[in-house]
Amino acid sequence: MICKGKEKSVTGLSTLCYIEKDGKYLMLHRTVKKNDVNKDKWIGVGGHFEADESPEECILREVKEETGYTLTSYRFCGIVTFVSGNGVTEYMHLFTADGFEGEPIACDEGELEWVDIDKIESLHIWEGDKIFLRLLAEKVPFFSLKLVYDGHDGLISAVLNGKEIKNKERKESEHAEKYRTDEIGK
Template sequence: MGLTTLCYLEKDDRYLMLHRIKKEVDVNKDKWIGVGGHFEKDETPEECLLREVKEETGLTLTSWRFRGLVTFLSDAWETEYMCLYTADGFEGDMITCDEGTLEWVKKSELERLNLWEGDKIFFKLLKEEHPFFSLKLKYRGDVLTEAVLDGKRLKTENQG
Protein backbone atom coordinates (compact mmCIF):
# COMPACT_ATOMS: atom_id res chain seq x y z
CA MET A 1 0.00 0.00 0.00
CA GLY A 2 1.32 3.43 -0.93
CA LEU A 3 0.69 6.81 0.69
CA THR A 4 1.32 9.90 -1.43
CA THR A 5 0.54 13.59 -1.79
CA LEU A 6 -0.26 15.47 -4.98
CA CYS A 7 -0.47 19.24 -5.27
CA TYR A 8 -1.63 21.61 -7.97
CA LEU A 9 -0.01 25.02 -7.51
CA GLU A 10 -2.26 27.78 -8.85
CA LYS A 11 -1.30 31.14 -10.39
CA ASP A 12 -3.07 33.38 -12.92
CA ASP A 13 -5.77 30.74 -13.65
CA ARG A 14 -3.05 28.17 -14.38
CA TYR A 15 -1.84 25.01 -12.68
CA LEU A 16 1.81 24.05 -12.40
CA MET A 17 1.98 20.73 -14.23
CA LEU A 18 4.78 18.18 -14.38
CA HIS A 19 5.30 16.35 -17.69
CA ARG A 20 6.83 13.03 -16.64
CA ILE A 21 9.39 12.40 -19.38
CA LYS A 22 12.74 11.92 -17.61
CA LYS A 23 12.54 8.49 -15.95
CA GLU A 24 12.72 5.30 -18.01
CA VAL A 25 10.62 3.26 -15.59
CA ASP A 26 7.71 5.44 -14.43
CA VAL A 27 4.04 4.52 -13.93
CA ASN A 28 3.32 8.15 -14.97
CA LYS A 29 5.61 8.12 -18.04
CA ASP A 30 4.53 10.74 -20.63
CA LYS A 31 1.61 11.83 -18.43
CA TRP A 32 1.05 15.34 -17.06
CA ILE A 33 0.47 15.37 -13.31
CA GLY A 34 0.83 17.69 -10.34
CA VAL A 35 3.81 17.65 -8.00
CA GLY A 36 4.15 15.38 -5.00
CA GLY A 37 5.28 11.95 -3.98
CA HIS A 38 5.54 9.23 -1.37
CA PHE A 39 5.43 9.78 2.36
CA GLU A 40 8.64 9.22 4.28
CA LYS A 41 8.63 7.49 7.69
CA ASP A 42 6.56 9.32 10.33
CA GLU A 43 5.61 12.22 8.02
CA THR A 44 2.22 13.91 8.21
CA PRO A 45 0.45 14.64 4.90
CA GLU A 46 1.42 18.32 5.23
CA GLU A 47 5.08 17.52 5.91
CA CYS A 48 5.16 15.26 2.85
CA LEU A 49 3.42 17.93 0.77
CA LEU A 50 5.86 20.68 1.75
CA ARG A 51 8.95 18.48 1.30
CA GLU A 52 7.88 17.08 -2.08
CA VAL A 53 6.89 20.47 -3.52
CA LYS A 54 10.22 21.95 -2.38
CA GLU A 55 12.21 18.99 -3.82
CA GLU A 56 10.43 19.00 -7.19
CA THR A 57 9.95 22.75 -7.76
CA GLY A 58 12.26 24.65 -5.40
CA LEU A 59 9.20 26.54 -4.11
CA THR A 60 8.11 26.83 -0.48
CA LEU A 61 4.33 26.71 0.01
CA THR A 62 2.79 29.46 2.14
CA SER A 63 -0.92 28.73 1.51
CA TRP A 64 -2.55 25.39 0.64
CA ARG A 65 -5.82 23.46 0.98
CA PHE A 66 -6.42 19.73 1.50
CA ARG A 67 -9.09 19.01 -1.12
CA GLY A 68 -9.67 15.28 -1.05
CA LEU A 69 -8.50 11.72 -0.61
CA VAL A 70 -8.08 9.66 -3.77
CA THR A 71 -7.87 5.85 -3.60
CA PHE A 72 -6.23 4.23 -6.63
CA LEU A 73 -6.84 0.54 -7.33
CA SER A 74 -5.09 -1.20 -10.21
CA ASP A 75 -4.19 -4.56 -11.66
CA ALA A 76 -0.70 -3.16 -12.39
CA TRP A 77 0.41 -1.57 -9.10
CA GLU A 78 -0.35 -1.68 -5.39
CA THR A 79 -3.24 0.28 -3.90
CA GLU A 80 -2.35 3.91 -3.34
CA TYR A 81 -3.97 6.50 -1.10
CA MET A 82 -3.28 10.03 -2.29
CA CYS A 83 -3.87 13.26 -0.37
CA LEU A 84 -4.85 15.88 -2.97
CA TYR A 85 -3.99 19.54 -2.38
CA THR A 86 -4.15 22.85 -4.16
CA ALA A 87 -1.84 25.72 -3.25
CA ASP A 88 -2.23 29.40 -4.08
CA GLY A 89 0.66 30.79 -2.05
CA PHE A 90 4.34 30.03 -2.50
CA GLU A 91 7.72 31.73 -2.55
CA GLY A 92 11.18 31.10 -3.91
CA ASP A 93 12.65 30.39 -7.31
CA MET A 94 11.68 27.41 -9.44
CA ILE A 95 14.32 24.79 -10.13
CA THR A 96 14.64 22.19 -12.87
CA CYS A 97 12.83 19.02 -11.84
CA ASP A 98 14.69 15.73 -12.30
CA GLU A 99 11.39 13.82 -12.82
CA GLY A 100 10.08 15.82 -15.77
CA THR A 101 9.39 19.27 -17.19
CA LEU A 102 7.46 21.84 -15.12
CA GLU A 103 5.07 24.12 -17.01
CA TRP A 104 2.31 26.56 -16.05
CA VAL A 105 -0.76 25.42 -18.00
CA LYS A 106 -4.03 27.37 -18.36
CA LYS A 107 -6.82 25.51 -16.56
CA SER A 108 -8.91 25.81 -19.74
CA GLU A 109 -6.24 23.90 -21.69
CA LEU A 110 -5.77 20.93 -19.33
CA GLU A 111 -7.92 18.66 -21.53
CA ARG A 112 -5.35 18.85 -24.35
CA LEU A 113 -2.71 17.22 -22.14
CA ASN A 114 -2.02 13.50 -21.78
CA LEU A 115 -3.80 13.09 -18.42
CA TRP A 116 -4.97 10.05 -16.50
CA GLU A 117 -8.76 9.70 -16.97
CA GLY A 118 -9.31 9.93 -13.21
CA ASP A 119 -7.37 13.20 -13.02
CA LYS A 120 -10.01 14.78 -15.28
CA ILE A 121 -12.59 13.88 -12.63
CA PHE A 122 -10.74 15.58 -9.80
CA PHE A 123 -9.96 18.64 -11.96
CA LYS A 124 -13.73 18.98 -12.42
CA LEU A 125 -14.27 18.65 -8.64
CA LEU A 126 -11.61 21.30 -7.96
CA LYS A 127 -13.12 23.65 -10.56
CA GLU A 128 -16.59 23.23 -9.00
CA GLU A 129 -15.16 23.94 -5.51
CA HIS A 130 -16.55 20.57 -4.43
CA PRO A 131 -16.31 20.15 -0.65
CA PHE A 132 -13.70 17.72 0.71
CA PHE A 133 -14.17 14.48 -1.21
CA SER A 134 -13.23 10.82 -1.27
CA LEU A 135 -12.71 9.49 -4.78
CA LYS A 136 -11.97 5.85 -5.67
CA LEU A 137 -10.43 5.25 -9.09
CA LYS A 138 -9.99 1.72 -10.40
CA TYR A 139 -7.70 1.09 -13.37
CA ARG A 140 -6.94 -1.85 -15.64
CA GLY A 141 -3.60 -0.80 -17.10
CA ASP A 142 -4.11 2.81 -18.27
CA VAL A 143 -7.89 2.37 -18.55
CA LEU A 144 -10.21 3.76 -15.88
CA THR A 145 -12.86 1.09 -15.21
CA GLU A 146 -14.60 2.51 -12.14
CA ALA A 147 -14.93 5.84 -10.36
CA VAL A 148 -16.74 6.24 -7.03
CA LEU A 149 -17.23 9.71 -5.53
CA ASP A 150 -18.18 9.88 -1.84
CA GLY A 151 -19.58 6.34 -2.07
CA LYS A 152 -21.60 6.92 -5.28
CA ARG A 153 -20.50 5.30 -8.54
CA LEU A 154 -19.87 7.69 -11.45
CA LYS A 155 -20.33 6.73 -15.07
CA THR A 156 -17.02 6.05 -16.83
CA GLU A 157 -16.32 5.26 -20.48
CA ASN A 158 -14.89 1.81 -19.71
CA GLN A 159 -16.99 0.42 -16.88
CA GLY A 160 -16.11 -3.18 -16.15
Protein backbone atom coordinates in the same frame (compact mmCIF):
# COMPACT_ATOMS: atom_id res chain seq x y z
CA MET B 1 3.09 -4.62 1.87
CA ILE B 2 -0.19 -6.10 3.01
CA CYS B 3 -0.80 -9.82 2.61
CA LYS B 4 -4.27 -11.30 2.28
CA GLY B 5 -3.98 -15.05 2.33
CA LYS B 6 -1.77 -16.01 -0.61
CA GLU B 7 -2.69 -12.89 -2.54
CA LYS B 8 -0.29 -9.97 -2.11
CA SER B 9 -1.10 -6.33 -2.60
CA VAL B 10 1.16 -3.32 -2.34
CA THR B 11 -0.16 -0.17 -0.74
CA GLY B 12 1.37 3.28 -1.11
CA LEU B 13 0.78 6.67 0.46
CA SER B 14 1.41 9.79 -1.59
CA THR B 15 0.52 13.45 -2.03
CA LEU B 16 -0.24 15.55 -5.09
CA CYS B 17 -0.60 19.32 -5.32
CA TYR B 18 -1.92 21.61 -8.02
CA ILE B 19 -0.25 24.98 -7.50
CA GLU B 20 -2.29 27.80 -9.02
CA LYS B 21 -1.15 31.19 -10.32
CA ASP B 22 -2.95 33.52 -12.73
CA GLY B 23 -5.48 30.90 -13.88
CA LYS B 24 -2.78 28.28 -14.46
CA TYR B 25 -1.61 25.15 -12.66
CA LEU B 26 2.05 24.20 -12.38
CA MET B 27 2.17 20.86 -14.19
CA LEU B 28 4.94 18.27 -14.30
CA HIS B 29 5.48 16.45 -17.61
CA ARG B 30 6.97 13.12 -16.47
CA THR B 31 9.61 12.36 -19.09
CA VAL B 32 12.76 11.30 -17.22
CA LYS B 33 12.31 7.97 -15.42
CA LYS B 34 12.13 4.90 -17.68
CA ASN B 35 10.03 2.67 -15.41
CA ASP B 36 7.57 5.35 -14.32
CA VAL B 37 3.85 4.59 -14.10
CA ASN B 38 3.35 8.26 -15.06
CA LYS B 39 5.83 8.19 -18.00
CA ASP B 40 4.96 10.91 -20.55
CA LYS B 41 1.89 11.98 -18.57
CA TRP B 42 1.24 15.44 -17.11
CA ILE B 43 0.54 15.50 -13.38
CA GLY B 44 0.67 17.87 -10.44
CA VAL B 45 3.64 18.01 -8.07
CA GLY B 46 4.01 15.53 -5.23
CA GLY B 47 5.35 12.18 -4.16
CA HIS B 48 5.49 9.43 -1.58
CA PHE B 49 5.46 9.81 2.18
CA GLU B 50 8.63 9.39 4.17
CA ALA B 51 8.61 7.81 7.63
CA ASP B 52 6.53 9.64 10.24
CA GLU B 53 5.31 12.38 7.84
CA SER B 54 1.83 13.84 7.88
CA PRO B 55 0.17 14.62 4.53
CA GLU B 56 0.98 18.31 5.03
CA GLU B 57 4.65 17.63 5.81
CA CYS B 58 4.91 15.36 2.78
CA ILE B 59 3.43 17.87 0.32
CA LEU B 60 5.52 20.74 1.66
CA ARG B 61 8.70 18.66 1.30
CA GLU B 62 7.80 17.29 -2.15
CA VAL B 63 6.87 20.72 -3.56
CA LYS B 64 10.15 22.18 -2.26
CA GLU B 65 12.21 19.28 -3.67
CA GLU B 66 10.56 19.27 -7.11
CA THR B 67 9.99 23.00 -7.69
CA GLY B 68 12.08 25.04 -5.26
CA TYR B 69 8.89 26.68 -3.96
CA THR B 70 7.75 26.89 -0.35
CA LEU B 71 3.97 26.77 -0.07
CA THR B 72 2.47 29.59 2.00
CA SER B 73 -1.24 28.91 1.33
CA TYR B 74 -2.61 25.46 0.57
CA ARG B 75 -5.74 23.35 1.09
CA PHE B 76 -6.21 19.61 1.66
CA CYS B 77 -8.96 18.75 -0.85
CA GLY B 78 -9.48 15.02 -0.68
CA ILE B 79 -8.24 11.46 -0.78
CA VAL B 80 -7.99 9.63 -4.09
CA THR B 81 -7.67 5.84 -3.98
CA PHE B 82 -5.98 4.52 -7.12
CA VAL B 83 -6.46 0.80 -7.71
CA SER B 84 -4.01 0.00 -10.49
CA GLY B 85 -5.33 -3.37 -11.55
CA ASN B 86 -1.87 -4.91 -11.17
CA GLY B 87 -1.71 -5.39 -7.41
CA VAL B 88 -0.87 -1.83 -6.36
CA THR B 89 -3.22 0.51 -4.52
CA GLU B 90 -2.16 4.10 -3.90
CA TYR B 91 -3.82 6.43 -1.39
CA MET B 92 -3.12 9.91 -2.71
CA HIS B 93 -3.73 13.00 -0.57
CA LEU B 94 -4.80 15.80 -2.92
CA PHE B 95 -3.95 19.46 -2.31
CA THR B 96 -4.26 22.79 -4.07
CA ALA B 97 -2.11 25.82 -3.34
CA ASP B 98 -2.48 29.47 -4.24
CA GLY B 99 0.43 30.92 -2.30
CA PHE B 100 4.13 30.16 -2.57
CA GLU B 101 7.52 31.82 -2.41
CA GLY B 102 11.01 31.04 -3.62
CA GLU B 103 12.82 30.59 -6.90
CA PRO B 104 11.98 27.77 -9.32
CA ILE B 105 14.50 24.97 -9.81
CA ALA B 106 14.86 22.30 -12.50
CA CYS B 107 12.97 19.14 -11.64
CA ASP B 108 14.78 15.82 -11.98
CA GLU B 109 11.52 14.00 -12.83
CA GLY B 110 10.53 16.01 -15.91
CA GLU B 111 9.66 19.48 -17.13
CA LEU B 112 7.61 21.93 -15.07
CA GLU B 113 5.25 24.20 -16.99
CA TRP B 114 2.47 26.63 -16.08
CA VAL B 115 -0.61 25.47 -18.04
CA ASP B 116 -3.97 27.25 -18.40
CA ILE B 117 -6.42 25.37 -16.20
CA ASP B 118 -8.98 25.16 -19.02
CA LYS B 119 -6.39 23.45 -21.28
CA ILE B 120 -5.23 20.75 -18.87
CA GLU B 121 -7.78 18.14 -19.96
CA SER B 122 -6.32 18.29 -23.49
CA LEU B 123 -2.92 17.16 -22.16
CA HIS B 124 -1.88 13.51 -21.87
CA ILE B 125 -3.26 12.92 -18.35
CA TRP B 126 -4.87 9.98 -16.59
CA GLU B 127 -8.60 9.67 -17.31
CA GLY B 128 -9.34 9.66 -13.58
CA ASP B 129 -7.36 12.88 -13.10
CA LYS B 130 -9.97 14.62 -15.26
CA ILE B 131 -12.57 13.76 -12.63
CA PHE B 132 -10.71 15.21 -9.66
CA LEU B 133 -9.50 18.22 -11.67
CA ARG B 134 -13.17 19.06 -12.35
CA LEU B 135 -13.88 18.73 -8.63
CA LEU B 136 -11.00 21.10 -7.87
CA ALA B 137 -12.25 23.59 -10.48
CA GLU B 138 -15.69 23.53 -8.87
CA LYS B 139 -14.14 24.06 -5.40
CA VAL B 140 -15.94 20.97 -4.09
CA PRO B 141 -15.43 20.51 -0.34
CA PHE B 142 -13.31 17.60 0.88
CA PHE B 143 -14.06 14.44 -1.11
CA SER B 144 -13.14 10.78 -1.43
CA LEU B 145 -12.65 9.42 -4.95
CA LYS B 146 -11.84 5.81 -5.83
CA LEU B 147 -10.43 5.17 -9.32
CA VAL B 148 -10.07 1.58 -10.55
CA TYR B 149 -7.83 0.97 -13.57
CA ASP B 150 -7.37 -2.10 -15.78
CA GLY B 151 -3.63 -2.51 -15.12
CA HIS B 152 -2.83 -0.02 -17.86
CA ASP B 153 -4.39 3.33 -18.81
CA GLY B 154 -8.03 2.23 -18.90
CA LEU B 155 -10.31 3.57 -16.17
CA ILE B 156 -12.80 0.85 -15.25
CA SER B 157 -14.77 2.61 -12.55
CA ALA B 158 -14.93 5.74 -10.43
CA VAL B 159 -16.70 6.14 -7.10
CA LEU B 160 -17.13 9.62 -5.61
CA ASN B 161 -18.09 9.87 -1.93
CA GLY B 162 -19.46 6.31 -2.06
CA LYS B 163 -21.53 6.79 -5.24
CA GLU B 164 -20.53 5.21 -8.53
CA ILE B 165 -20.08 7.83 -11.25
CA LYS B 166 -18.38 5.71 -13.93
CA ASN B 167 -18.41 2.04 -14.79
CA LYS B 168 -16.75 0.80 -17.99
CA GLU B 169 -19.20 -2.10 -18.24
CA ARG B 170 -22.19 0.27 -18.28
CA LYS B 171 -20.30 3.27 -19.66
CA GLU B 172 -21.21 6.12 -17.31
CA SER B 173 -23.71 5.58 -14.55
CA GLU B 174 -27.12 6.94 -15.41
CA HIS B 175 -26.98 9.52 -12.66
CA ALA B 176 -23.32 10.52 -13.22
CA GLU B 177 -23.96 13.71 -15.18
CA LYS B 178 -26.72 14.80 -12.78
CA TYR B 179 -24.51 13.88 -9.83
CA ARG B 180 -21.66 15.96 -11.20
CA THR B 181 -23.77 19.08 -11.49
CA ASP B 182 -26.37 18.73 -8.73
CA GLU B 183 -24.83 16.71 -5.92
CA ILE B 184 -21.10 17.14 -6.23
CA GLY B 185 -20.89 19.68 -3.43
CA LYS B 186 -23.18 17.86 -1.02
